[in-house]
Amino acid sequence: MNAPERIHSPMVDAAQLRRADHLIEPLFLQRWSPRAFDASNLAPENLMRMLEAARWAASAYNVQPWRFVYALRGDAVWSRWLGLLDPFNAAWASKASALVFLCSDRLMPARDGHARQPSRSHRFDAGAAWAQLSLQAAAMGYQAHAMGGIDVDAVREVLAVPEHFEVEVGIAIGRQASPTQLAPALRERELPSERLPLAQLAFEARFPRVVT
Amino acid sequence: MNAPERIHSPMVDAAQLRRADHLIEPLFLQRWSPRAFDASNLAPENLMRMLEAARWAASAYNVQPWRFVYALRGDAVWSRWLGLLDPFNAAWASKASALVFLCSDRLMPARDGHARQPSRSHRFDAGAAWAQLSLQAAAMGYQAHAMGGIDVDAVREVLAVPEHFEVEVGIAIGRQASPTQLAPALRERELPSERLPLAQLAFEARFPRVVT
Numbered sequence: 001m002n003a004p005e006r007i008h009s010p011m012v013d014a015a016q017l018r019r020a021d022h023l024i025e026p027l028f029l030q031r032w033s034p035r036a037f038d039a040s041n042l043a044p045e046n047l048m049r050m051l052e053a054a055r056w057a058a059s060a061y062n063v064q065p066w067r068f069v070y071a072l073r074g075d076a077v078w079s080r081w082l083g084l085l086d087p088f089n090a091a092w093a094s095k096a097s098a099l100v101f102l103c104s105d106r107l108m109p110a111r112d113g114h115a116r117q118p119s120r121s122h123r124f125d126a127g128a129a130w131a132q133l134s135l136q137a138a139a140m141g142y143q144a145h146a147m148g149g150i151d152v153d154a155v156r157e158v159l160a161v162p163e164h165f166e167v168e169v170g171i172a173i174g175r176q177a178s179p180t181q182l183a184p185a186l187r188e189r190e191l192p193s194e195r196l197p198l199a200q201l202a203f204e205a206r207f208p209r210v211v212t
Numbered sequence: 213m214n215a216p217e218r219i220h221s222p223m224v225d226a227a228q229l230r231r232a233d234h235l236i237e238p239l240f241l242q243r244w245s246p247r248a249f250d251a252s253n254l255a256p257e258n259l260m261r262m263l264e265a266a267r268w269a270a271s272a273y274n275v276q277p278w279r280f281v282y283a284l285r286g287d288a289v290w291s292r293w294l295g296l297l298d299p300f301n302a303a304w305a306s307k308a309s310a311l312v313f314l315c316s317d318r319l320m321p322a323r324d325g326h327a328r329q330p331s332r333s334h335r336f337d338a339g340a341a342w343a344q345l346s347l348q349a350a351a352m353g354y355q356a357h358a359m360g361g362i363d364v365d366a367v368r369e370v371l372a373v374p375e376h377f378e379v380e381v382g383i384a385i386g387r388q389a390s391p392t393q394l395a396p397a398l399r400e401r402e403l404p405s406e407r408l409p410l411a412q413l414a415f416e417a418r419f420p421r422v423v424t
Contacts, residue, residue, distance in 0.1 A: 018268075020264055020268070021260075021264060022257065022260045022261045022263075022264035023261055023264075024261055024264050024265045024268070024348055025239075025265065025347070025348060025351050027237075028265050028268045028344055028348070029268060031268075031270070032270075033270055045234065048233075048234045048410065048414075049234045049235055049236055051234075051410055051413070051414045052232055052233060052234035052235075052236050052410060053236045053237065053240050055407050055408075055410055055413060056230075056232070056236070056240045056241060056243075056407060057343055058243070058244075058245055058342075058343070058346065058358055060358075060360045061360075062405045062406075062407075064407060064408050064413065066413060067413055067414070067415070067419070068413060068414040068415070069414075069415050069416075069417065069418060069419060070414060070415070070416060070417075071416070071417055075416075075417065076417075077417050120360060121335075121339075121360055121380075121381070123333075123335035123336045123339065124335045124336070124338055124339035124342070124380050124381070125339055126336055126339060127333075127335065127336035127337055127338060127339025127340040127341075127342075127343070128339040128340065128342055128343035128346075129339075129343075130270075130336070130339075130340055131269055131270070131339070131340035131341075131343035131344055132240055132343055132347075134270065134340075135237070135344075135347070136236055136237060136240070139237050146270055146272075148272045148273075148332060148333055158418070159417075159418045159419060160418045160419045160421075161419055162419060165419075168333075168336050169333070169336070193274045194274075195267050195268060195274075195276060196267075196276050198260065198263055198264060198267055201263070201267060201276065201278060201279055201280060202260075202263045202279070202280040202281075202282060203279070203280070203281050203282070204281075204282060204283070204287075205281065205282075205283055205287065205288075205289050205371075206281060206370070206371045206372045207279070207281060207371060207372045207373055207374060207377075209372075
């Protein structure tokens with residue numbers, strides 16, 4: 001991008017546009033879910049750093065139910081993987097640098113010779129791992145965008161996901177680019193999301209009588 | 213704690229004891245789930261900062277399905293809340309500075325006049341919010357310890373949790389103390405947990421044929 005273009009289409013800076021109501025680490029405001037990526041290549045080691053951050057998430061009994069299946073831009077599976085996303089997501093994610101499908105194990109590890117029991121928290125724990133991945137990506141100057149809009153059955157087949165794993169989300173990882181590359185409708189939406197006031201999310205001692 | 217005692221019972225430093233296989237933000241190694249807390253009071257504003265970090269987590273369609281119900285040490289509900297934890301957890305969590313129960317909304321917001329539909333990702337999204345809370349706590353010199361061992365039915369009743377919310381976890385937040393205050397069996401376990409190798413958690417292109 002040359003300088004004049006940059007003047008007319010500044011890169012969105014989430015940390016500048018968002019305002020925290022209480023002092024927090026800047027990283028939480030920097031992390032957001034853009035759709036404009038620059039189609040650059042991601043060094044495998046950089047992807048490993050993001051997965052490493054996810055690896056250190058907390059989980060019930062430290063069972064670490066998360067599994068990551070990944071492809072880097074240019075890999076043989078890349079175009080087939082784009083077809084695992086909803087067409088809406090595939091359009092913008094085609095310029096990402098990596099795609100990751102995050103799965104979670106519905107079963108706890110076997111213990112004391114008993115059969116494996118269902119996990120109560122595999123999805124919750126997988127969400128913690130995703131958050132850490134996304135924060136590490138933001139700390140490295142990348143952004144990770146999680147997508148619920150995926151063809152779960154096709155992911156299961158193409159990635160050979162074992163039956164006892166849940167397919168949670170697809171994740172597009174890349175370097176942010178100018179919104180000008182997006183179709184007009186998406187360009188207008190290329191802004192960091194806001195949040196509900198904390199007063200609507202956090203309650204002292206008990207839920208309020210009326211909860212929306 | 214006086215100086216001689218500190219020499220004989222050093223505070224556990226997770227970031228010193230853990231080794232990352234790939235370079236990540238130090239905060240991910242610092243965050244862990246201790247059980248020895250110092251029974252100090254937590255300023256309400258400091259709890260708000262932790263919840264604020266959670267507030268900025270990503271969620272599907274930005275619906276923010278997480279809700280936090282909290283009590284500070286010394287609040288009228290404190291001892292009753294300890295009774296909502298498994299006795300094992302109540303024993304050590306009694307020295308925490310705050311307790312939080314994290315709930316997630318099973319229903320998506322109403323749209324276009326249609327009835328509310330089930331959410332596919334409320335637990336996953338709540339896990340992301342928990343991770344951000346725990347990382348902010350660690351950044352502030354606190355630790356947050358999530359507990360699956362809670363009496364969900366009692367939590368629901370005492371906290372007036374609406375039917376369409378899932379009770380995910382209890383969270384004990386506090387300042388780390390010396391392990392010497394713990395019962396001997398817990399004292400030996402007061403070490404930051406390890407993790408499976410990334411090679412067992414992350415796969416290129418597809419799951420391996422044999423997954424444990």
